Amino acid sequence: MVLIVGLDGCASAAATPTPQPGGALTVLAAASLQAPFAELKRAFQASHPRTTLTLAFDASSTLRAQIEQGAPADLLVSADVASPARLASEGLTAGPPVTFARDTLAIVVPAGNPARISSPIDLAVPNLRIVVAAATVPLGMYTQLLLERLAKQPGYPPGYAARIVANVASREENAATVLARIELGEADAAIMYASQARIAGARLTVIGLPAGVRVTASYAAVVLKASRSGPAANDFLAWLRTPIAGAILARFGLTPP
Amino acid sequence: MSPTGRATFGLLAAVGALLFGIPVLVLLARAILGGALGASLMSRVVLDALALSVLTSAAALLATVVLGTPLAYLLARRRFRGSWLVDTLVDLPIVLPPSVAGLALLLTFGSRGAFGPGLAVLGVQVPFTVWAVVIAQTFVSAPLFIRSARAGFQQVDRDLEDAARVDGAHEAAVFRSVTVPLAGGALAAGLVLAWARALGEFGATIMFAGNIPGRTQTLPVAVYSEFQAIDGLDRSIxxxxxxxxxxxxxxxxxxxxxxxALLALPMARG
Known part of the structure; x- marks a missing residue:
């Protein structure tokens, strides 16, 4: 078997100057990327038959902690640039992080809008149930930023951010559980990535933000030092920046960097 | 008890029974009527998790028997200096929150843990591998077996063992042919409970072994993970x-x- 693969490799090396690297890659990715990455995996494996991808999702900060404790993975795909940067400073990466997509934050309500929320101001109405991400994960940090920016808008009540905090029914441990909670009807509103809201489609309604208020999230991927398939991992990282990958990402509401 | 008291008591008991029973019945009903048990059970994620759970819980059970039986026997039969401490340490994982167990295992075997760097030199990677799953399961489930086995060994009639010795049986033969069969019910019950605990292990697993499909994603972790996945609720169920x-x-x-055991006991004694 090994011999055949070896001969095959020689044969194709003669035909094409650079044989495609291969390997089994474990990709730890931000929870919000489940849908686009399922599609990216299909497309990448179709054009790179010698590489198989195993995807595992959780909050980027959780994945970063797992890598610090020795998780044997090849790539981290993070919803922020801080987590890969932190790993780089700890000497756990092989090569620089690559930002490959951007996302924005959105305020959403379940279909039917039971609490009749029409503007971000309405989130401060007492006794609402709002679901947000925990402050320790990237989405939670972006959410904090969004609320601070909204609070500075003209017409927003004093103590706006504090009133919203009082309405927070749950701080979820990653972006996917924020989506799961509101899809189960457990909240009047949630703050999540715009791409997630788009994938959820008609089940959620996005509440418009005031002009000029915008929080952008950057998705950055990095090859890990623990990777035993460095060439294949670098191949996938570079592929994320190709027009093919960009088109798939765009379909899920993610914009180029 | 007064009639009112009896009625209140009965009512509370009924509420209790419903409280414990209904959520599980709702889950099963949803699984069967909603069709999740059909199509979703056959999905790759669920089948992979099922296979991994069967494999790892079997390995954990093997480790439990091999390491737990001698420990339970010694704790049942010998009083030594500090045996109370060993007794307590063995019981500890039963009452520890699983997240604490996971953190403790990570601090012990993690790449930044007490033994992680040493293991890395030997080329052994424990955390976030299938080995971590088995260790987490053994850590939390073995104490259930050890407790049960210890009680079983304590109840074995020592006179029967002595009788076998008088007949010339070696210690190993006495243990195998007299002690273990007499403690058999307790050993088996302990094994079954430990297996169930290993199969259901979640908190220590997700902290120490992570959540990688096909590698460390056991059934309980898949329940949590698929709940979060887009359109994954049926697979979770x-x-x-x-x-x-x-x-x-x-x-x-x-x-x-x-x-x-209850039916067999009089005969064994008789």
């Missing part, structure tokens, strides 16, 4: 239903073992 049925089966077996 299917995985959960399998666990409910396994847990139910375990309790039926334990009950049967208890009955068998």
């Amino acid at each position: 299917a995985a959960a239903a399998v666990l409910v049925l396994a847990a139910f089966g375990v309790l039926v077996v334990v009950r049967w073992l208890h009955w068998r």
Whole structure:
């Protein structure tokens, strides 16, 4: 078997100057990327038959902690640039992080809008149930930023951010559980990535933000030092920046960097 | 007890029974009527998790028997300096929150842990591998077996062992042919309970072994993970239903073992 693969490799090396690297890659990715990455995996494996991808999702900060404790993975795909940067400073990466997509934050309500929320101001109405991400994960940090920016808008009540905090029914441990909670009807509103809201489609309604208020999230991927398939991992990282990958990402509401 | 008191008591008991029973029945009903047990059970994620759970819980059970039996025997038969401490340490994982167990294992075997760097030199990678799953399961489940086995060994009539010795049996033969069969009911009940605990392990697993499909994603982790996945609720329910049925089966077996032990006891003594 090994011999055949070896001969095959020689044969194709003669035909094409650079044989495609291969390997089994474990990709730890931000929870919000489940849908686009399922599609990216299909497309990448179709054009790179010698590489198989195993995807595992959780909050980027959780994945970063797992890598610090020795998780044997090849790539981290993070919803922020801080987590890969932190790993780089700890000497756990092989090569620089690559930002490959951007996302924005959105305020959403379940279909039917039971609490009749029409503007971000309405989130401060007492006794609402709002679901947000925990402050320790990237989405939670972006959410904090969004609320601070909204609070500075003209017409927003004093103590706006504090009133919203009082309405927070749950701080979820990653972006996917924020989506799961509101899809189960457990909240009047949630703050999540715009791409997630788009994938959820008609089940959620996005509440418009005031002009000029915008929080952008950057998705950055990095090859890990623990990777035993460095060439294949670098191949996938570079592929994320190709027009093919960009088109798939765009379909899920993610914009180029 | 007054009639009113009796009625209140009965009402509270009924509420209690419903509170414990209904959520599980709702889950099973949703799994069966919603079709999750059909299509979603056959999904790759659920089948992979099921296979991994069966494999790792079997390995954990093997480790439990090999390491737990001598420990339970010594704790049942010998009083040594500090035996109370060993007794307590063995029971500790039963009452520890699983997240604490996971963190403790990570600090012990993690790449930044006490033994991680040493293991890395030997080329052994423990955290976030299938080995971590087995260790986490053994850590939290073995104490259930050890407790049960310890009680079983304590109840064995020492005169019967002595009788075998008088007849010329070696210690190993006495243990194998007299002690273990007499403690058999307790050993089996302990094994079944430990297996169920290993199968249901979640908190220590997700902290120490992570959540990688096909590698460290056991059934309970898949329940949590698929709940978060886009359109994954049915797969989550299917995985959960399998666990409910396994847990139910375990309790039926334990009950049967208890009955068998109760019925067999007079004959063994007689």
